[in-house]
Amino acid sequence: MGKERILTGITTTGTPHLGNYVGAIRPAIAASKNTDVESFYFLADYHALIKCQDPEEIHRSTLEIAASWLALGLDTDHAVFYRQSDIPEITELTWLLSCMTAKGLMNRSHAYKAAVQQNEEAGEDADFAITMGLFSYPVLMAADILMFNARQIPVGRDQIQHVEMARDIAQRFNHHYGEYFVLPEAVIDDNVALLQGLDGRKMSKSYGNTIPIFLGEKQLKKHINKIKTNLLEPGEPKDPDSSAVFQIWQAFATREQTEAMRVDFTNGIAWGEAKKRLFELVNAELAPARERYEELLKAPQEVEAILRQGAIRARQSSQPLIEKLRSAVGISALA
Numbered sequence: 001m002g003k004e005r006i007l008t009g010i011t012t013t014g015t016p017h018l019g020n021y022v023g024a025i026r027p028a029i030a031a032s033k034n035t036d037v038e039s040f041y042f043l044a045d046y047h048a049l050i051k052c053q054d055p056e057e058i059h060r061s062t063l064e065i066a067a068s069w070l071a072l073g074l075d076t077d078h079a080v081f082y083r084q085s086d087i088p089e090i091t092e093l094t095w096l097l098s099c100m101t102a103k104g105l106m107n108r109s110h111a112y113k114a115a116v117q118q119n120e121e122a123g124e125d126a127d128f129a130i131t132m133g134l135f136s137y138p139v140l141m142a143a144d145i146l147m148f149n150a151r152q153i154p155v156g157r158d159q160i161q162h163v164e165m166a167r168d169i170a171q172r173f174n175h176h177y178g179e180y181f182v183l184p185e186a187v188i189d190d191n192v193a194l195l196q197g198l199d200g201r202k203m204s205k206s207y208g209n210t211i212p213i214f215l216g217e218k219q220l221k222k223h224i225n226k227i228k229t230n231l232l233e234p235g236e237p238k239d240p241d242s243s244a245v246f247q248i249w250q251a252f253a254t255r256e257q258t259e260a261m262r263v264d265f266t267n268g269i270a271w272g273e274a275k276k277r278l279f280e281l282v283n284a285e286l287a288p289a290r291e292r293y294e295e296l297l298k299a300p301q302e303v304e305a306i307l308r309q310g311a312i313r314a315r316q317s318s319q320p321l322i323e324k325l326r327s328a329v330g331i332s333a334l335a
Contacts, residue, residue, distance in 0.1 A: 004037045006187075007150035009044040009084070009141075010069070012062040013052050017210035018282070019195040019203035021072070022251040025213075027189060028154065029072055032079035039079040040148050040314065041069065043307070046084050046091070046140060050133040066303045068213060071293035082310035084144065089318035093143040096325055100173045101139050109138050110161055142166035147318050149182040160186045177328040180321075195251060196244035198226045214293045217283060224279045234270035245274050252281050 008028050016025065032039045043066060048058050062083070074081060084090060106112065112135055119128045138161075145153055145166045153163045163186035170181035194202060197209030204210065211223045227244050240246035240262050250258050264274070296303055326332055 002038070004152065005040060005148055005150040005182075006031060006037050006152045006154065007040040007042075007145055007148055008154055009042050009047070009144055010065055011044045011051075012048040012058060012065050014061060014205045015064055015210075015212045016068045017203060017205070017212050018248065018251075019197070019210065021213050022195060023156065024154075025069060025072055029069070029074050031154075032075045035078055037152075040150060041074065041079055041081045042087075042144065042314075043083045044144070047137060050131065050137055063297065063300055063303060066307060067293050067296035070303065070306065071289045071296055072213075073289070076306055076310065080310055080313045081306065082314040083307050086307065086311035087147070087314055087318050089315070089322040090140075090143050090147050092322055093147050093325065094140050096329060097142055097146070097169050097173065098136065098139050100176065101136075101142075101169050102172075105165060105168060106135055106138060109135075109165070110158075111137070138162055138165045139169065142169045145184050146170050146181045147321065148314070149317075149321070151182050151185055152187045153184050154187045154189065157188060160188070177325075180325060180328060196247055198223065198228060198244075200228045200244055213286060214290050216290075217287075220283060220286075221279045224275050224282070227275065229271045232268075232271075234273075235268040237268050238265045238271075240265040245271070245278055249274075249278050249281065252278075252285055257281070 008024070010024075028039075028041065031037070032041070043062055045058060045062055048061065052058055052061075066081075066083075069081070070076070112130065115130050115134060116126045119126055119130075141162045142165060145163070146169070153166075155163060163184050167183050167185075170183055174181055197203035197207055198211070199207065199209045201207050201209060211220070215223060227248075229243070229245060230238075232238050243265070246261065246265060249261050253261065261269075261274075261277075
């Protein structure tokens with residue numbers, strides 16, 4: 001099959017923040033430059049419809065997220081960068097896989113179980129407001145992965161179940177129709193930082209405690225100044241390992257800079273000074289990309305052209321595979 005394939009999806013809702021950047025975008029962009037593997041990165045706009053029914057928000061988010069990845073240096077000469085909805089074979093494969101997927105497997109999906117639990121706690125019917133999109137989206141996710149026969153799927157720990165489900169579905173299909181799918185494996189990078197947000201909890205859009213990647217300088221400084229700290233005065237030793245300021249510093253700093261800041265914390269650096277240095281460090285890394293991002297937002301046709309090109313490359317894999325799969329299930333020309 002040639003080179004090993006790696007695949008990552010990015011849901012087109014919300015604005016990417018520093019937690020997304022250090023946890024997913026930065027390592028993925030570094031991987032996109034590795035010519036020994038084939039990397040597939042896609043904008044999961046069909047997945048976005050499960051959570052968001054605001055057409056303008058989906059459309060704007062698709063542009064913002066595509067522009068973010070491109071501005072931050074995604075190498076589209078090596079990596080295949082495409083929009084899920086531009087690959088009609090993915091939705092066709094979703095149906096073929098749905099016909100081989102046990103409903104019991106879908107019942108065990110974390111997102112579905114959480115929605116049911118929430119309904120029951122609120123005294124509602126268990127399935128109140130649960131759409132078939134939410135219930136069956138692990139099948140769409142399996143189609144995303146299996147369509148390109150990617151073996152390595154970099155995910156956070158909360159996404160492992162989806163890769164395992166894709167693997168189960170692939171095994172069942174292969175057992176019934178023959179060996180068509182590579183069995184995917186979740187790849188967890190424990191070295192990737194999980195950032196704390198402004199309030200000390202995990203940085204997450206659902207907590208509203210994020211620092212968006214491309215804030216202007218003034219706004220970035222304002223957000224960094226909002227990071228929660230304790231009441232220790234300048235000169236009083238501070239614990240770097242329990243500090244969100246230090247933790248974000250560590251995600252952007254070199255090893256030497258991290259060690260130097262650790263010493264400064266022990267020596268009682270003032271919170272204002274620590275935040276000022278953090279702003280300067282983060283801003284220095286993101287300023288060039290911010291400029292490129294603003295340019296791309298004003299040139300959506302440039303982003304569109306890159307995504308269309310990516311779709312052409314992606315369909316070089318998806319079209320031949322769907323033909324084989326149609327034939328495998330008995331859907332093909334009669335003569």
